[in-house]
Amino acid sequence: MDSDVAISQDKIEGDAIAVIIAGSDTSGCVLLFLFYYLVKIPSLQDDLRNELSATNGDWHAERLEKLPVLNALIKETMRLFPPLATSGLRTVGPSGLQLGDVYVLPGIIIAMPMYSFGRLESCYERASEFLP
Ligand code: HEM
Structure with a gap:
């Protein structure tokens, strides 16, 4: 610049x-x-x-x-x-995006729902408890 x-x-x-x-x-x-x-x-x-x-x-x-x-x-x-409970809106680039088993098409807008992810029982044991 x-x-x-x-x-x-x-x-x-x-x-x-x-x-x-x-x-x-x-x-x-x-x-x-x-x-x-x-x-x-x-x-x-x-x-x-x-x-x-x-x-x-x-x-x-x-x-x-x-x-x-x-x-x-x-x-x-x-x-x-x-x-920021849900943030990071991003548009997938021209080659698309592989996320695990899922292929996301170019141009799709994806978001990161941090609040929901942080409380997923599939990711954290006793997810709703404060266990530092
Ligand atoms: C616990 C504290 C903080 C959290 C959870 C946080 C969270 C975030 C998140 C999630 C983004 C990305 C948003 C997006 O692009 O989708 C962001 C961007 C940003 N944050 Fe923070 N932030 C924190 C502290 C700060 C502090 C202390 C500053 C400055 C003194 C700051 C300045 C910025 C700026 C300028 C951006 C935009 C960056 C860019 O897009 O170029 N943040 N923040």
């Missing part, structure tokens, strides 16, 4: 608003449900507190992304309560 192309103030403001909403609405939703489960299941609070205490204040991303309890809590929350 040509770096000299001018971008209007309107477009910059529009992008800024989109990123603010994309980042805050989603993260806020995950934190809401995560805190709900921490309150509901106090032993999870203890596990998380112990894990975070053992970091001695080293909360760099590289360290945090390796903490098993923290990451299990986040992933389990997002499995049961994905902020």
Whole structure:
């Protein structure tokens, strides 16, 4: 892309608003449900507190992304309560798409229903329970 192309103030403001909403609405939703489960299941609070205490204040991303309890809590929350319940609408390209046994024709629009997938008993044992 040509770096000299001018971008209007309107477009910059529009992008800024989109990123603010994309980042805050989603993260806020995950934190809401995560805190709900921490309150509901106090032993999870203890596990998380112990894990975070053992970091001695080293909360760099590289360290945090390796903490098993923290990451299990986040992933389990997002499995049961994905902020975008159905997202990722995509049009299949000109060669079509093989998904397991199913061939999807070119031009078909497919979606990823995250909320439903996250609760499928065929994919998860006791799918509706919070089991980080
Ligand atoms: C738990 C937190 C988040 C979740 C669950 C989430 C989920 C998603 C999903 C599913 C998409 C793909 C939508 C699609 O193309 O069909 C997406 C795109 C995007 N997200 Fe997030 N997001 C999160 C946090 C953030 C944060 C923190 C930011 C920015 C600070 C952000 C910015 C964006 C942007 C800019 C896109 C569009 C990317 C593109 O199409 O080029 N998101 N997000």
